Amino acid sequence: MKKPFMVWLALAWCWLPATPAIAEFRIGFKAFVEVGYNSRDKEMTNNAKNSVNNVFINMPSSSRIYGRFREENVSGYFELGLSHSRRNPGNVKFRKLYGEYSFGNSKLQAGQTEPLTARFVSPQYLGSAVESQSSGREVNSRSLLRGCGTPNYNRVPVVNYTYRSGHISLQAGAFAGPGGRVSGTVTDPGEDIDRYWDLPGLEFSVGYKTSRFYIAPGFAWGRVRWQGVPKGEDDAVAAWLVNLPFQINCGPAVLRLNPYYGRNIGAFTRNDRNGYGKPILVDEEFKDVTQYGGWVHLGVKFGIVSANLIYGHSHYRNDDWARQGAASWVNDNYSRNAYVINFPVAVATNFHLVPELGYYDYGDRPQDNVNLGKEILAGVQFQIEY
Numbered sequence: 001m002k003k004p005f006m007v008w009l010a011l012a013w014c015w016l017p018a019t020p021a022i023a024e025f026r027i028g029f030k031a032f033v034e035v036g037y038n039s040r041d042k043e044m045t046n047n048a049k050n051s052v053n054n055v056f057i058n059m060p061s062s063s064r065i066y067g068r069f070r071e072e073n074v075s076g077y078f079e080l081g082l083s084h085s086r087r088n089p090g091n092v093k094f095r096k097l098y099g100e101y102s103f104g105n106s107k108l109q110a111g112q113t114e115p116l117t118a119r120f121v122s123p124q125y126l127g128s129a130v131e132s133q134s135s136g137r138e139v140n141s142r143s144l145l146r147g148c149g150t151p152n153y154n155r156v157p158v159v160n161y162t163y164r165s166g167h168i169s170l171q172a173g174a175f176a177g178p179g180g181r182v183s184g185t186v187t188d189p190g191e192d193i194d195r196y197w198d199l200p201g202l203e204f205s206v207g208y209k210t211s212r213f214y215i216a217p218g219f220a221w222g223r224v225r226w227q228g229v230p231k232g233e234d235d236a237v238a239a240w241l242v243n244l245p246f247q248i249n250c251g252p253a254v255l256r257l258n259p260y261y262g263r264n265i266g267a268f269t270r271n272d273r274n275g276y277g278k279p280i281l282v283d284e285e286f287k288d289v290t291q292y293g294g295w296v297h298l299g300v301k302f303g304i305v306s307a308n309l310i311y312g313h314s315h316y317r318n319d320d321w322a323r324q325g326a327a328s329w330v331n332d333n334y335s336r337n338a339y340v341i342n343f344p345v346a347v348a349t350n351f352h353l354v355p356e357l358g359y360y361d362y363g364d365r366p367q368d369n370v371n372l373g374k375e376i377l378a379g380v381q382f383q384i385e386y
Contacts, residue, residue, distance in 0.1 A: 036379015149312025
């Protein structure tokens with residue numbers, strides 16, 4: 001699949017000069033490579049006896065080829081992600097692919113991209129290729145603060161409508177939810193259960209933006225149906241999320257906050273691998289899990305050098321975790337934290353260096369209060385963009 005697409009892309013690029021019908025077309029790339037050091041506590045290793053220190057050179061999945069086109073009131077965009085990691089060596093896949101139709105103050109968007117409530121991203125860069133099943137993280141997920149301040153960040157098929165007038169914008173849309181088989185996240189750890197959405201996820205947001213101030217409260221809702229649960233019958237559980245992206249610009253300084261609150265947010269995403277964000281089944285009845293948190297970012301720019309301080313926090317709570325009879329967990333809540341500092345340097349127009357240091361605390365497992373470990377991730381990301 002990779003080679004045919006790249007051949008098609010090269011042919012399309014050669015053919016474009018002879019195609020006057022397209023009013024505007026641009027293709028470019030972002031090549032990121034990170035060199036760094038990763039230290040994981042013994043709690044995050046397979047033998048649980050020795051800490052592991054690792055030096056790595058990695059191409060994160062944020063590296064990409066992208067293209068934009070526009071003809072009159074129709075436009076399109078794609079990102080083809082390129083990554084290299086232990087789990088995903090040299091693989092190529094679409095990150096985004098969508099089109100937009102503009103009419104008056106309105107815009108209709110269709111394709112694959114982030115849902116409306118997942119577009120406010122912290123300026124974090126290092127991902128590394130290290131993975132730990134015990135903490136429920138995926139490769140490269142740290143650069144999104146996934147699970148440490150960002151509740152959901154799936155790129156999925158969406159249909160969105162946007163209306164803008166002056167400083168105000170209104171957005172509404174529908175997005176695809178995860179389906180398929182889920183192992184051990186609702187009942188017995190060894191049991192496989194099919195889940196599906198009988199309605200698409202629905203979203204709505206209102207934005208207000210000036211040169212100094214931006215705020216865009218958003219709401220997402222979906223309904224997930226679990227097959228054969230409880231008592232051999234299907235049952236549906238509602239999942240919802242409220243978030244409040246907020247930004248203040250003051251000269252060379254910027255302050256961003258992205259707090260959130262919701263129920264059963266793990267039903268929105270495939271990235272909730274530890275299952276804490278999904279409801280549980282107690283006495284043949286689903287019990288909701290509450291999740292809240294967010295991240296805060298303070299950035300300052302001095303000439304070609306910037307400084308970013310970032311803190312992320314996610315907290316899960318379900319009183320029934322500790323009320324399951326023989327299957328009771330020790331704790332009824334779980335928290336994770338991330339602390340990051342980086343210093344992007346604009347060496348040239350298309351070349352940046354980003355030294356970064358991150359400290360991640362994965363908290364105590366609610367089942368048995370076992371510490372899930374801490375991690376240090378330090379390095380420099382080289383960024384070339386054209």
